[in-house]
Amino acid sequence: MISSSENPGMVHRPVRARRSVLYVPADNARAMEKAADLSCDAVIFDLEDAVGPQDKERARNALSERFAVGSASDKEYVIRINALSGAWGRDDLDMACSCRPSAILLPKVDAVADIVDAETLLEERAAPPVLRLWAMMETPRGLSNALAIADTGSKPGGRLDCLVAGTNDLAKETGVVIPEGRPFMTSWLMQILLAARAAGLDALDGVYNDFRDIEGLRAECAEGRLMGFDGKTLIHPGQIEPANVAFGVSPQALADARAIVQAFADPENAGRGVIQLDGRMVERLHLEQAERLLKKAATQHIEGSEP
Numbered sequence: 001m002i003s004s005s006e007n008p009g010m011v012h013r014p015v016r017a018r019r020s021v022l023y024v025p026a027d028n029a030r031a032m033e034k035a036a037d038l039s040c041d042a043v044i045f046d047l048e049d050a051v052g053p054q055d056k057e058r059a060r061n062a063l064s065e066r067f068a069v070g071s072a073s074d075k076e077y078v079i080r081i082n083a084l085s086g087a088w089g090r091d092d093l094d095m096a097c098s099c100r101p102s103a104i105l106l107p108k109v110d111a112v113a114d115i116v117d118a119e120t121l122l123e124e125r126a127a128p129p130v131l132r133l134w135a136m137m138e139t140p141r142g143l144s145n146a147l148a149i150a151d152t153g154s155k156p157g158g159r160l161d162c163l164v165a166g167t168n169d170l171a172k173e174t175g176v177v178i179p180e181g182r183p184f185m186t187s188w189l190m191q192i193l194l195a196a197r198a199a200g201l202d203a204l205d206g207v208y209n210d211f212r213d214i215e216g217l218r219a220e221c222a223e224g225r226l227m228g229f230d231g232k233t234l235i236h237p238g239q240i241e242p243a244n245v246a247f248g249v250s251p252q253a254l255a256d257a258r259a260i261v262q263a264f265a266d267p268e269n270a271g272r273g274v275i276q277l278d279g280r281m282v283e284r285l286h287l288e289q290a291e292r293l294l295k296k297a298a299t300q301h302i303e304g305s306e307p
Contacts, residue, residue: 015292016076017041017299018162018202018231019247020240023080025050027059032066040240041231041299042076047092048083048107056088060095067099078134080105084117093118097125103132103161108169110141115152119159133159137192138166140173146195154199163196164233165189167206178209179216186227193228205229211236221246249297257290257297 020040024031026047035043045066051059063079071077079101081092096104106118118133135149136142142149146163153160167185171178176185189205196203205224208217217239221232225246232243259277264287269275274283 015295015299016202017296018076018204020234020243021078021164021204021231022234022237022240023050023207025059026063026079027051027055029062029066032063034237036071036073036075038237038240039244040075040234040237041244042078042102044078044080044105044233045101046080047088048080056082057091060088060092064095064099067101076102078103078105080107080136083107084114084121090121093121094125097122097127097131100128100131102130103134105134105136105164107136108139108142108166109135109137109149110139111145112148112152115149115160119152119157122159129157129159131159132161134162134164135160136164136166136169138169138173140170143170143188143191146191147198150195150199150201152199153201160199160201162202162204163192164204165192165206165229168209170206179220182220189224189227189229197228202230203228205232207233207235208239209235211239214238214242218242218246249293253293254297257293260286260290261294 018041021042021044022035022038022040023044023046024035026032026045027050032045035045045063047056047059047063067077079092079096079099081096081104082088084090084093084106093104104118104122106114109115115133115135122131122133137146137149150160150163152158167178167182167189170176170185170188171181176182193203205220205227208220210216221243224232229247231247232239234240234243260282263269263275263277263282264272264284274281276282
């Protein structure tokens with residue numbers, strides 16, 4: 001996420017580590033209980049795809065009970081609700097508001113109206129501004145409206161913080177086969193990434209379905225990192241460590257960022273837009289990137305991340 005100082009007029013959001021974001025079915029009490037002790041940066045408690053129609057109410061009640069217990073963990077907790085236009089969405093939203101998670105994840109977002117409707121309902125329920133929205137980008141129409149959807153997060157009072165690629169649903173809607181067809185999704189994934197960055201939002205890559213294939217996961221994480229994604233959504237705890245490594249801040253990147261910050265802090269460089277550092281020309285845009293990286297490293301509790 002970029003700060004308002006990097007993009008004038010942009011809504012400021014605190015930098016959060018979102019390297020690894022694990023889906024946990026809301027009808028699996030054991031998995032929900034274990035989630036707090038996992039090393040993922042965020043957990044998505046899922047009331048939508050992971051829960052069958054006959055179990056929706058039971059899952060909602062179980063999730064409400066889980067939040068009532070509370071947790072000492074500092075990770076983000078997100079609730080993916082069912083579509084607000086469907087039979088379960090409004091009840092899911094009411095329950096989520098009472099739980100006060102970090103964010104509510106909206107499925108199959110097609111248009112700006114989906115975000116506006118959710119924001120209106122949250123305002124009607126007096127939900128605090130810290131209750132944010134995430135949006136699943138998983139339909140052809142949603143991708144075609146990605147920039148307009150993302151821009152709702154940059155308006156005053158906007159709650160949208162993060163776009164989440166739903167690669168399985170995109171595959172279903174388009175006929176592209178996963179995993180062999182993922183190269184054909186590259187342009188769609190970059191469309192999500194660019195829309196998020198234009199509005200100052202985070203963007204998360206889609207899931208890797210074969211949780212036993214760790215090498216395949218590592219390769220896809222590396223690809224997502226090169227694309228610019230902030231992290232990856234996951235379906236199994238065994239996928240957390242590879243995602244944390246791939247999307248984490250490397251020791252070399254941390255050292256480079258500290259060197260840039262220290263160089264610009266030198267009195268002889270005061271007010272300069274461009275300086276020389278170890279034979280390289282370094283601009284103030286690199287300083288902003290370095291400061292952001294150090295903030296993100298601090299959220300990952302990496303030693304030496306403070307400027």
